[in-house]
Amino acid sequence: MNRITLLLLLSVCVLSAQKKEQDTLTEVILESKALDRNPLVIPIDQINIRDLERHTPSSLIPVLNETPGIHIFSGALNTNRLTIRGIGSRTPYGTNKIQAYFNGIPITGGTGETTFNNFNPESFESIEIIKGPKATPYGTNLGGALLMNTKQPESGKIQLNEHFTLGSFGLLKNSLSAGYGNDSFYFNLISDKMLSDGYRENSRYDRDALLLDMGFTWNENNSIQFLFSQINYKAEIASSINYSDFIQNPKKAANNWMAAQGYEDDKSTLLGVSYTHTFSEKLKNTTAVFYSYSDHYEPRPFNILDEFTGGYGFRSVFSGGIPGKLKNKFNIGTELYTDTYNWNTIENLYEENNRQGSLEGALLSDNREYRSRWNTFADFSLCFNKFVMQLGLNFNSTSYSFRDYFNQGETNKNAKREFDAIWAPSLNLQYHFTPQHQLFVNFSYGFSYPSLEETLTPDGVINPEIGPETGMNYELGTENFFFDRKLKVSATVYYMDVENLLVADRVGEDQYIGRNAGETSHKGLEFQLKYITEIFPGGILQPYVNATFNRHEFVDFVSADNDFSGNKLTGVPENIINGGIDFRHQIGFYATASYRHIGSIPMNDENTIFNKAYNLINLKAGYKTSLFPDFDIEFTSGINNLFDKKYAASVLINAIGFGGAEPRYYYPGLPVNYFGGIKLHYVF
Incomplete structure (x- = not known):
């Protein structure tokens, strides 16, 4: 608490200064990463349409992985774990410790879990990534925030788009969209179908997605937006395998998952309405209400999980400025999310089902959990000359209430856990030496609440001792443009110390005990370079490279009789390097080559087993032309993992x-694979 107090006092004493607006660049000039809709004054990482189109349209993972500090463990299309600066690396499955938003609507569940890779990459115009807890308006999670924004149709025209893709291992993807926009109305409707037989045994994937985004502006002061997303998928689960199988037969599924023919069947709905009212040039409000529903059924070797979650909430933000001589800007808002999580486990009698897969038996558990998350936040930016200071404060209150309808004991009937409220301040400082060169600093405090598995014991009782992880983030960076803004160079150094480390100790095949077990330190350097030049008339070349060098380690971590203090943090690559070259010609031809290096990864707390470093190269090329006015056709093709490298795309x-079996650490990555597609674009 002393550090928080010191930070608040320091914030009051700092001279403030004027924020110069971030320049935006055209298609042939590097883009700035600051968007007007984002309240942070310091640069953030932004993925744009050009970045998204550089990779296969089947997944968001390749483009997200090109962001410094980001690494996604991808066991399958439906099994992904996003980590930011090492935060989230110890989560066994799924993504937590970040807060995600879709067009400003929260999509992170009540226990902080986020599913992101089931969205269609072709739906997005941009994805913004805020690393660390400096995202005061977005929950101040230790990992940061993920802001996903849909495409907007071209004004005054009706557009129809068809994109059909075929690829290795039975990949088939078809995306059909229609859109229209004018000064007062727009809509965008996207239907997407994706199938894959999978590389491994028991890994077929089938997804249907529908997205409707529309808005109406009836005068200069009032507008409303509507968002509807429906995603249904069924994905077979191959699970992790041991080292022997990884080397000799990576196509193999885990024996027990294969015998049970395990899979997950998921149906999710997101519905949101957002209303914006402008009171004056100095004040406006945006308020959104939303509802989400998820129905999930997952037969597993150890039991069958049948669950559904209904959640709802609202988010309201006032933004503007205070009249006066000094330029300033403020955002004040609140966000409430509450959901009800219902889950049953059922005996799986697959061993008695004549090799026909999973079969329901007796009921094993019947549970319900009520979860509530309330954030109130404010930030204030004060400007003077070349300086800008932004002070932010987030207040969070979270509670879980658990009921067991299967066991009759009074202890399990109505357990409740209200976590202590958390105040999380943040201070951003920015100095512009020139319009092309800036320096920025961040001090911020953040937290991450335990997941469902960590809040309950294997007996289904609320764990009264476990609490949230907390951490302090220190960040120093610079962003620079050279040669008429054709060259962009940025670098960031950061340090975060995380206390009350959440550890999920595995005590059974699907049983974990969560506890706060120590302290970790996260230190790193992130570097980005982009350059764009016209190498000959009509030919644009854009090389880029980014790198992440880190040392994340346990400062204080004792588990049972083992002292892991000083060891490298489990599940974090030692370094990550991405690079590539984009080439485009005005006749419509384009080509890109991308390179990715992942350093070795410690796979156990003892640091005795490491996943080996690996390198991947991907290629993509295409040609776009007009068949006649207002009708374009585009052909694309690509190769992933060009040199057929054997690697683990994820590790457990x-x-x-x-039972004496070899530990199953490895999720094999795809070998060399191919894809090709055709796009049709019609405007009328």
């Missing part, structure tokens, strides 16, 4: 071999 840390 601290794996345990039950």
